[in-house]
Amino acid sequence: MAATKRLTVSQALVEFLGHQWTVDGDVRERTIPGMLGIFGHGNVAGIGQALLQFNVDQPDLMPYYQARNEQAMVHQSVGFARVHRRRATLASAASVGPGAANMLTGAALATTNRLPALLLPSDTFATRVADPVLQQLEQPWDTGLTVNDAFRPLSKFFDRVQRPEQLYSIALAAMRVLTDPAETGAVTIALPEDVQAEAIDVPVEFLQDREWHIRRPVPERGPLARAVAEIRRAKKPLIVAGGGVIYSSAEDELRSFVEATGIPVGTSQAGGGVLSWDHPQNLGGIGATGTRAANRLAHDADVVIGIGTRYSDFTTASRAVFQNPDVVFVNVNIASFDAYKHGSGFPVVADAREALAALSIELRDYEVSPEYAALAVREKAEWTSLVDRAFTPSGLDVPGQPEIIGAVQSASAPKDVIVQAAGSLPGDLHKLWRVRDPLGYHVEYAFSCMGYEIAGGLGVKRGLLADGDDRDVIVMVGDGSYLMLSTELVTAVAEGIKLIVVLVQNHGYASIGHLSESVGSGRFGTMYREYDPVARNFQGEKKLPVDLAMNARSYGIDVVEIAADAGAISHLAAAVAAAKASDRSTLIHIESDPRLYAPDGEGWWDVPVPEVSTLASSQGARVDYEEQRTSQRPLLGTEARA
Incomplete structure (x- = not known):
């Protein structure tokens, strides 16, 4: 008779994951070297208990990392996976209902970027013995539907462990997709909370080391x-x-x-x-x-x-x-x-x-x-000459973003990693940042998710440290993205993980503001301003009295505020250099003028403009749009679009 081990489903899954290895030529590393988790009634007695048990009995098997937001857990996994060239990622465990739903954006981001991330959202009772439970979604036309079904279109693999015996085939299938370079992305295993705590006699074979060799097919x-x-x-x-x-x-x-x-x-x-x-x-x-x-x-x-x-x-x-x-x-x-x-x-x-x-x-x-x-x-x-000029300090009290990028570039080391995702920064970095290392440029632009930056940067740094690489990770983030998701700074503080965050304060959404202007919408709704009850909009001149530097200080990291004066750019470069010399996380806050743009790269982006409008600005933008469309190639053939 084959040897077995009595474990709960959660204990079996955690032990299984701790024994999976990715092999890529001469490189062999743990496929899932750690798990992020936020606990609730859906997983505190399942995955949470299993992680605690192994923390006591075998602390190196599956290290646990505490996070502050479920979406950010997946972002960390993606940053980790990118720096490991898709050979390894982290698992993310969430509770029933809102905890699971918070991971949906992360799932979409992982799949869109073709980067592996293992998601373990808890699910409501498989037995339905206490139906409905707290935080359960109910649909009268499908009583078996749960929040986790929303992961189906966002995942490259999705399954639900309804019975303990299903764990074996589901876990193995999930690992195949995680390590498949052509099919990887978000891999989701939904875990009903009662099944998580159920005991089963697990074949020892399931718990032994297993290697997953990455395919490198040669051309036919x-x-x-x-x-x-x-x-x-x-x-x-x-x-x-x-x-x-x-x-x-x-x-x-x-x-x-x-x-x-x-x-x-x-x-x-x-x-x-x-x-x-x-x-x-x-x-x-x-x-x-x-x-x-x-x-x-x-x-x-x-x-x-x-x-x-x-x-x-x-x-x-x-x-x-x-x-x-x-x-x-x-x-x-x-x-x-x-x-x-x-x-x-x-x-x-x-x-x-x-x-x-x-x-x-x-x-x-x-x-x-x-x-x-x-x-x-x-x-x-x-082009190099144009970039040199864009990097030259203007001496303005409130500098433009290109010279801010130039200052950060000048203070960075060749192997430092720049991390970004959304807003005007990805476009400017794509044009201007001078990448000097294969892993030195990490701009998440498949999903371009606001709020990715700090969490993704933490994942990048975590991934580098796992390889014994102590290079600096520099996160550049606008105030819009910072307000979306900044709480993982607390995670960096809790674990003593060093990040350098350059917060570019432009009082709104710079990228969409510029786009809005170009398509005739006059930066409507893109500026952070106090509400004007007469005009009934936020288009006035009175900026919000928000102090993001003080907010960052409240998280426990070091903060440097760059004064708005003619020396702002030189002070920024000095602050980045000082942050690199420190062993603590540092956030550097600098004001930016969102209307000072990078050199034109002669590219275009198709954003449809209304065919009819009462606004002169929209009418003019439509004329420009129609002219631009004439250069757009169809999928097949050579005729320009009408």
Whole structure:
């Protein structure tokens, strides 16, 4: 008879997770090296008890981390997973009802970013013995429906453990998806609170070490040959490098390939760091928030080689950045879903590193023309000069965001990690930040979730520390995102985890304010102002008397306030340098003028403007919008949109 161990379902799950290992070539690490949790009546006697038991009996098996917000738990997991190149992530346990529902945004973010996160939301009684329980959602047309069913469309894997015996197959299936580079994202196992505490004789085999080997598929000969033929005929090829290059650890292969061929590279937000910013072939960000250099070469590119990118509308400037009527797409991606995008007739479904190695062999005698190479060098030099000017201190009492970024850049070290997610900062960082390390740029721009920054930065730092890497993590956050979710600063204080947070105070939503203005909506509802009872809006000049620096102090971290004067930028650089020298978390507060913009990268983003309006501003914006749309490519064919 097979050996068994008497455990509750929660105890069995926690012990199982503690014995899962990811193997990626020569790298072997714990797939789930820790669990975040907030407890309530749904899980305090289940997962909570199991974590306590192992904390006493086997403290290294599944370390527990306390969080302040369920959404933020998942954000931490995503930050951790990114810095571990998707080989490891954290689990997040929440209670029934609101606790579980709070994780929904995090689930969507993980899945959209193709980053693994294990979610363990508690569920109401499987037996329905005390139906309905506190915090239970009831629908008369489906009495079996619970809050957790909302995770179904947000997860790459979803299942519910209705009976203890189901745990084995569900847990193994969940691990397969967590470690599948083509299918990973949010993995959700719903756990009814009564089942969590139920005992079962668990096969010892289920609790032993198990390895999950990450697939690195090589390109098939036929698709590779067709892709090579297209690249060979190219006169103006361009690479669009995405996060897949980072996750595959393919930076060396990419660098060797572009140095041999001379093909220039534009990067998506997720691809920041695939090449050092000063590499001759790196033209920087591409698309709606891209650099002028990358977008100008993209305009005339005849063959676009997408490597590990999901081609979001920002990367393609809403399908307006590629203007060559004969352009074709050679898409290298481990996920066929992404490889076939843009109607590509040349998809290569393969791992980025393996595909680049194969392309380097097949194209070892290919090189772009000297004229095209010189064009890339010239455009890069011109953009570099523009950025230098944008970084130059203006001497204004309230500086613009570009010079703030320049000050933070000047004080940072080459391996420091910049973390951001939403607002105007992602666009400016995509254009301006000079990435010097493959893991040095972490901008969550698939979901672009306000409030991600501090929690995601904490996850990044936690992930680095797990690898013995003590580089600094610099979180840049606007006041809008800070107000959305700043409470994980308490988590950093509780564990003594060092973060550097640069809080850019612009009294509202700078990005949407600018967008609102450009589409004729006059920054309506985007400024933090006192309510005007006469105009019945928030468009007045009286700013809110909110003191975010004082708020941050209340969390227990060090705070530096930069005075609004001509020396603000030099004081900011000095404050970042001092924060780097400290062993404590520091928040630096600086005022910013949201109307001082970064250099134009000649990108566009499709945001529809009303066809009819009584507002002159909207009418004018519609005229501009119709003109911009003429450059938008259809999925197939070459005719511009009507």
